[in-house]
Amino acid sequence: MATQAPSRRLLNEAQEAEIQEARGVENRTRRVSVPALEEILYEPIPVLDHGFIRVVDYMGDDSAIVQSARVSYGKGTKQTRGDAGLINYLMRHRHTTPFEMCEIKFHVKLPIFIARQWIRHRTANVNEYSARYSVLDKEFYIPAPEHLAAQSTTNRQGRGDVLQGADAARVLDLLREDAAHCYENYEQMLNERHDGSTIEEGRAGLARELARMNLPLNTYTQWYWKCDLHNLLHFVSLRADPHAQYEIRAYAEAILETLKRWVPVTTAAFTNYVVEGTQLSGAALRVVRGLIAGETPSQEDSGLSKREWEELMAVLDRKA
Amino acid sequence: MATQAPSRRLLNEAQEAEIQEARGVENRTRRVSVPALEEILYEPIPVLDHGFIRVVDYMGDDSAIVQSARVSYGKGTKQTRGDAGLINYLMRHRHTTPFEMCEIKFHVKLPIFIARQWIRHRTANVNEYSARYSVLDKEFYIPAPEHLAAQSTTNRQGRGDVLQGADAARVLDLLREDAAHCYENYEQMLNERHDGSTIEEGRAGLARELARMNLPLNTYTQWYWKCDLHNLLHFVSLRADPHAQYEIRAYAEAILETLKRWVPVTTAAFTNYVVEGTQLSGAALRVVRGLIAGETPSQEDSGLSKREWEELMAVLDRKA
């Protein structure tokens, strides 16, 4: 489970009051509205130790996808296919433009090193809290002990076993100490504490746009992030994948939960065709045909690399 | 004035009933809602002889821009600057990302040769009625007589005087006849009339994806088109410009009217900084400084081309 119980406060009182006020509003609209999503609108969903996502606006729903597709296909699609059938058809045939007709906006709080991965998705709109203008909060990501993975020795990208005992404790100590130390010096350079008070009257503080360079990459930042549904599903397919780094996966999984509320039919199609599906290469497809025909193809003759062979056997629930 | 009185029906009865039904809906939402825009939601606004735009969905308003900008600025923002002041500031300093946080969706009916210009704006989402799947309607753009401009003799791009009398009548006749003729043969090739009836039982019709190639470029098509506010303002700045072709300008001006309802503060800033504003080159700026200092700079010494000089004098309300 990606999200964690909000054992500690995510927001200060002023922020909570602001959210409660927004949630208290009841507007009337002729636009489509999605009650299951309205229910959690504006509410922060905790991710990692200090992070969250919260839905702050949206446009469209499953029916908007169908409506847009029907402009494309005209009367032809109207009679013969139900909405779910049409959405399945669009997902299966990579007719992606109708999914672009829905839009969602999140407020996200996340560690900077994860923000750097996230921002690589270019087809989205972003407004980030600026450390040129403002003083960053004193909050750092410190992994939970069960996520303190060792470097994998077989895979340069992956994580190995979880660090234990003294090794784990030492890492956590170093992370905490260095973050605290760097932040303290950040305040010293600014000559300003994060509560806005001055440290030493009359001394000039370093420009904020410079002082921030002393902060470590696990410092939390936040942004508004807006994306259409097609590109959001692409984001989720890459970032909720087991190959993705755990920390961004936690955010992708929290987003996937909000999608189930917003566009349940599309999310079900996405789960079947993408999340639970697999891409077979031409060579892999030939192996599959052989297996079905009762042959016993070998990795050596298959044209697959050893790694590909192992992955194919895993997908087929067979021992390599 | 871009729009025209709907002297003739834009929609058939089924379409009108559908729109009335959509307009009759009243949903509740915690999202921001814009009453002035809700008022015209779903309603077609006539453009050209058979075209229209209609707003079918939207997300955000002026306050959403401010909200997004303040994540950027956080505590650093001068709390004294009002919303309009901040929006002016953003517009003036080309801080475009907060404007990307609003989104709007239109249903547009337009002639194909205009659709070809429109689609060049790539940062938008589109679902077009497909003539691969469906039979196109029998509707063609025929210019009003006052827009039947001659080719300019001084400017390859521009229009000259309006054609008169027999010259004008002849052009209109040719356009009407060729459109009718081509459409009739389109039906013949399909072996299907636009009401869906078969022309000759038992004869195979040409594939729709092929038959459509016989239609002229003034045939109407339609699409759903979704765009964020920043990119929409860019579209309007280029397409509501006097250099733009009249027919697309008519659509851009109709869009600008809907913007006044949706985001009045932003539209006012856009009008001041972009529509009524001007870009001066370095060389033009030197001329302006000279004029203010009471000098009499000449085109020859200015580094401006003759055309640029004339345009500058026009902008300054001076005779060239």
Added chain:
Amino acid sequence: MATQAPSRRLLNEAQEAEIQEARGVENRTRRVSVPALEEILYEPIPVLDHGFIRVVDYMGDDSAIVQSARVSYGKGTKQTRGDAGLINYLMRHRHTTPFEMCEIKFHVKLPIFIARQWIRHRTANVNEYSARYSVLDKEFYIPAPEHLAAQSTTNRQGRGDVLQGADAARVLDLLREDAAHCYENYEQMLNERHDGSTIEEGRAGLARELARMNLPLNTYTQWYWKCDLHNLLHFVSLRADPHAQYEIRAYAEAILETLKRWVPVTTAAFTNYVVEGTQLSGAALRVVRGLIAGETPSQEDSGLSKREWEELMAVLDRKA
């Protein structure tokens, strides 16, 4: 085969001379250069009856992909993995950014109704010959008889059998006559023939931006089109697909041939993983596992629609 023998001249003498001149140039460069692509640089490759593609510039090659990926991987990359292995790995794991580091520019001549499909690929740069400024050439796409397909009766999108005898002849006659007729009236409205001569001295011609609306959608247009390799492969995967309309498929296949010259290792990986590969949904994967285990799953129990079941059986080379 997508391309056709250039039985007729694609270019006039001036154009051929220009191309010969460009091909005669021999510049020196420190950039990577691809001899197999240089061989055909600037030369038109015929597509359809009057169309062509020609490569007019390029940047990078297979080694540039590897180089870019190794910045990503730096010292971390296993130095033992060869270039082909790395390119296969990138393709398989959808690490698309290194493929974006290669760029290619085409000059394309194509019918307008195909240009309208093509332009939907937004991640590309385009300069189209403008019929606002210039008079379009008198050239129209008339399908070869073997591509004169009837509308499919089972599939709204597809083509059925090829029209025969009198039915085919009649369609070809109508297409030819209407194109000729519309073009003649286009010239009349312009009061200018396509060779630039005036039809009737002293009469004002209609503005070009208006007169063009009388031309049919099979009129040829042309553009410069520039795209990075990742997005080009995406274009090819969608447009060289059997579901794509024949006419755009012809262009996509011609492009694929140029890719084999330019980036042979990438093209081989693309062929294996994408062209010859297949995407299985979760439900389809469960059927495949059952078949390998010797079970006899049925469509009814599979969760697949009838159409999906048939497609899966076809992919597996089994009778449905």
Added chain:
Amino acid sequence: MATQAPSRRLLNEAQEAEIQEARGVENRTRRVSVPALEEILYEPIPVLDHGFIRVVDYMGDDSAIVQSARVSYGKGTKQTRGDAGLINYLMRHRHTTPFEMCEIKFHVKLPIFIARQWIRHRTANVNEYSARYSVLDKEFYIPAPEHLAAQSTTNRQGRGDVLQGADAARVLDLLREDAAHCYENYEQMLNERHDGSTIEEGRAGLARELARMNLPLNTYTQWYWKCDLHNLLHFVSLRADPHAQYEIRAYAEAILETLKRWVPVTTAAFTNYVVEGTQLSGAALRVVRGLIAGETPSQEDSGLSKREWEELMAVLDRKA
């Protein structure tokens, strides 16, 4: 001046050898080639204390812009206008697509907090050195004393006076110490030194993707970055602007120098129309007209804010 004398080695011996080898290559090509740019191809141009940019590939030149524009405008433009005149025209009228037809690729080394600003330009292709796979180099940006600016007291965004004496020394000490300290603990967590040696045999190191979070934002990273000329000019116009942070301005100015070599005609037009030019709002334009007419408009009546008025007077070389 943005760049600094390479008083210290930017590259290690292996990297220098690699660059010398690339520079030694002489390929033949039918493509356009730009000798002034070839001269510096692959060579690092120093920026800040450890950073650089180097051009590693390019496509097109000024003539490619003209060629692409002439496809658009047909014969019309060929005779009447020289290449420079056409490029000026395109720049002035915001006809941006021909500039998209040129492409350039840089290898850039830069501090992470600057990389975070840079990456906001989405219309570009990027491959960054990955700290998930590899150990980052032990290099940090430490500002030169003359760039150690205080926070402006009048402008939240800007820098104020330069810190002096003990204040400056203290900031530099803190930055150096914290960077060194954090990096040492990064190695400790990895159980690996940056030269690849193991610190303590038999101890499991933390995964690289996690350990990197302990590094400060002034750590250097590097990437391959590819961009078309239109979007590159947009980047330069925003980032070489006096409002931009000094550190990214240093990179933008270095890029501008390479543009002068690559596309001198375009760079001259860009300098005149954009760098030395200015955008006047409608209200500002009315003030300018008044001044030229010998009136004495006041800020109060102008509709300009105080800040806008001051900026206008500065642009006009007048006292506010």
